[in-house]
Each structure stands twice: as structure tokens, then as C-alpha cells.
Amino acid sequence: MISIHITKRLSAATGPMDLKVDLELDGREFAALYGKSGSGKTSLLKMIAGLMTPDSGTITVDGEPWFDSARGINLHARSRGVGFVFQDYALFPHMTVRKNIEYALEGAHGGLSCGELLDTFELGGLADRKPGTLSGGQQQRVALARAVARSPKILLLDEPLSALDAETQTKLREELLNISRRTSFAALIVSHDLGEIFALAKTVFMLNNGAIERSGRPSEIFAGTALSSKFRFAAQVLEIEKADVVFVLTIAIGNNLVKVIATEEELQNIRVGDKVVVASKAFNPIVMKEG
């Protein structure tokens, strides 16, 4: 069980912003943190990791206080047991892939060996290469392997897939899912990508203006609970064209481009580039004369 109740004054681009977060995570849950840029998502991850100090509050993990302003407790990042996947991966450029992972394993108790990690993340063939010679997806796998090497209590991922192409994203998403199924740590992923959130997270926390505005299952948060859809996909609007009385939308669902029809009313709040949910309530039955 991970419980976080903290406040922190951040200096954002638009002036000071007060971050006030209360959230609880099941010990094995994969949760997502969703919100606009500048809403404090990265800062929240850093405070959980011990890389930034909250102004007040508590962070408790499995009953162990990591931070408690009232009792003057503030565990150093090295003693907390978090795995952190940084947005820029933060691989050590002077070390080979193997050395990066060995460095992480040093002083760790139990968990996987370097060889097992290399195998799990399909890094065997790259073990003696330096990070600078790897592709984005490969670097990402090294960062993941390194972050889970010490069997952390919580894995924190700061938009780990955003810099990769769609195909690599899908593949790594599956790998992430596999790891989270096999391991016993909680994971909190910062993501802008609805597809990613729907695929990975059981719970999503929506951060807005420094506070958790809503939380719940992704489908509840993004689609509303009233809709009883059969098909539902996270998608991005690529193009809106007017065709007679209706509009034709070109949308991307994963790697597939689909054209759908929408009315002017539906499009009132939707612009090109928006993330949307495409749902279908039921198929229209085809009615034909018998015989």
C-alpha cells in the first residue's frame, strides 16, 4: 500500500502553483498519472522518489514512512527503493548496457541477475554496446531493465514512450505489461497517451491545477460511466472535413487510420489533434426482405 499526501509550492512558467496531492495505490497496481504539461506530474514523481522535497505531508510505502514533515523524516532517494525511468532515460553514457545494469544491481538484495535482465528485455546482443549507439527503443529497454533491477517497491515512469515511434511504443507497452504482471511492485506512469493508459493502467489519476481532480478506471475517467459501449478506442483526430450536412473525421487508432462520420453538434469541442474516445453503442442490424 502506497499512500501519498503532500503539498508543494512549484514555480511554473505561469507563476507559482500549489501542488496538493492525496493518492493511494495498491501495492501491485499499475496506475497512470494524466494531466496537461506543467500540471506537476514530473514533480510528483520526483517527490515520491526523494529527488525533490515536499513542503509538507507524508509519503508512506508498505507502512514505512519515506517522508513525514511533522516527524522530520525524509529518506534519501538511495534508501527508498524506487525504480525510476526518466524521460531522457538517463543511461550512463560511459558504461556499456551490461555495466549500466550491473551498476544498478550492486548492493541489491535478491531479485534478478544481470543475465536474466538482459534476456527478459532482449538485450543480450547489445550487452557490450554503449547507450549512445542504441536506438530510442533499445535505450528505453535498458532504462526499464535498470529500473526494475533492484526489485523496487514502486516503479515510476516519466513519459517513457513519448519519444518513440508508434510501432516501438506498442511493442514496449506489451513488454511493460508483461513485467508488471510478473512482478510485485506498484507502478505509476506519467502519460499523455490515452492508448497507453487504456492498455497499461488499472487506475488513472487526473492531475489538474496541482490537484488530483478525478481518479478511477480509465474507461470511467475518459468516457463517462453512462455509456454502455461495445467498442471503445482511444484515438487522435487527424483531419476534419465537411461533407454535405455531416463531417468526415480521419482519426488514428493506434496505427490504423479510420474515417468516421460526425455531426456538427458532436464536433463542437473537438479540434484537429485532440485525443478522443471513439465508441459504438451497437451495430446497426441489416434488414433485408426474405426470399
Place this chain on the structure above:
Amino acid sequence: MLSAYAITLLLTFKLAAVTTALLLIAGVPLARLLASMRSPLKPVFETLIAMPMVLPPSVIGFYLLVAFSPQSGLGKFLESAANLRLIFSFEGLVVASFIYSLPFLVRPIQAGFEALPPSLSEASFTLGKSRMRTFFSVLLPNVTPAILSGGVLAFAHTIGEFGIVLMIGGNIPGKTRVASIAVYDEVEALHYGNANDYALTLLVISFVILLAVSIVNRRRTRLA
């Protein structure tokens, strides 16, 4: 029996080597400290360290001469406490060269540390490593090109120093008479041949050192 030429050159290199070694020991942590400093006093420290880059060497030499002289408080203290006399001695030259060459070592290394993304040390912390371990295993290996250029600049600069050495070291053969002083001395005595021996040696050595650094750094960037 070594010739005057050899004695002078040996002394010059000994001074440069000792100074550079001390500078590396003190300057690398100092550069790291400055790079991570958030205090509003940071510009003041930076300016203090950079002063020797703009001040005439004779000005620094003059103040050091005053400070180190046995009549001053500091000079008296050093002499009674450590039996150390810093004027007209090799030790004095080391101290003066240290101060004079400090910015040439600290500035490139500080820039090197500042160029490293903070996520590198943060990643090391989350992997259970201490500040000390992170410094030696993660940060230091990634600023080696900067340490190399800083060290070489400081070394070359110490070899080339003239004004400060003349002010506080004088011209004692085998003790404080370094090559740059010897050139001046020989010219004054109208021994142009001897002066040329020193001058040419310094010229060639400086060229070779800078060339070597440039080649090493170029190879590094190609590998990275």
C-alpha cells in the same frame, strides 16, 4: 652535473606538475560545488576565482609578496607555525601558480559538470548509490574531456607564467628560476643564443601539448 639549461627546465616542469596535481585535487571538487551551487553568492565566488584571468600578474604577485613577507601577519604565522617561507622559495611559487592557474582549470571543468543532465545523478541515487559513489562512478567519468583540457591549460599556463614568479620568486637558479624568467634574464645579458634555447623549447612544448589535447578530444567525440 646538470647544465643550467636542464636545471631550469626541470624546475619549470616540476613547478607545473606539482601545481597541476594540487589544482586537480582541489579544483575538481570545487568545480562540482560551483556547478551545483544555487546560492545567490555564486557569482561572487565565480568572480573571485576568475580574477587572475583579467588582473595583471604583477598585481597578484605584488599582493602575494606583501601577504607572504615575514613582516606580514600571514607570513609570520606560516614561518612560526609551519617553518614555511613563501617568498623567494619553490613552495611560494607553487602557491602563487595555484592561485593564478585556478580559473584555467576550474572553468572548463565546471562547464563540463553543468552540461551533464541532472537526471544522471538522480538515476544513480534511485539505484541506491551515495553522493560520493555517484560523483566518482557517474559524474567524473563523463567530464574527463573537460578535466583533461582544464589540466593541460593549467599546466601550460603555469609553464608560461612570468610576472607572478618574478614578483615573489625572484631568479634563484635551481630554486625559483623557471624557463620564462631565464629567457628574460638571458636577453638582458645579451645571450640571445641561450634565450633562444629556452624560448624554442617552450614554444615546441606548448604546441605539442595543445595538439595532443585536441587530437585526444577529437577522437573522444568521434567515439561517443
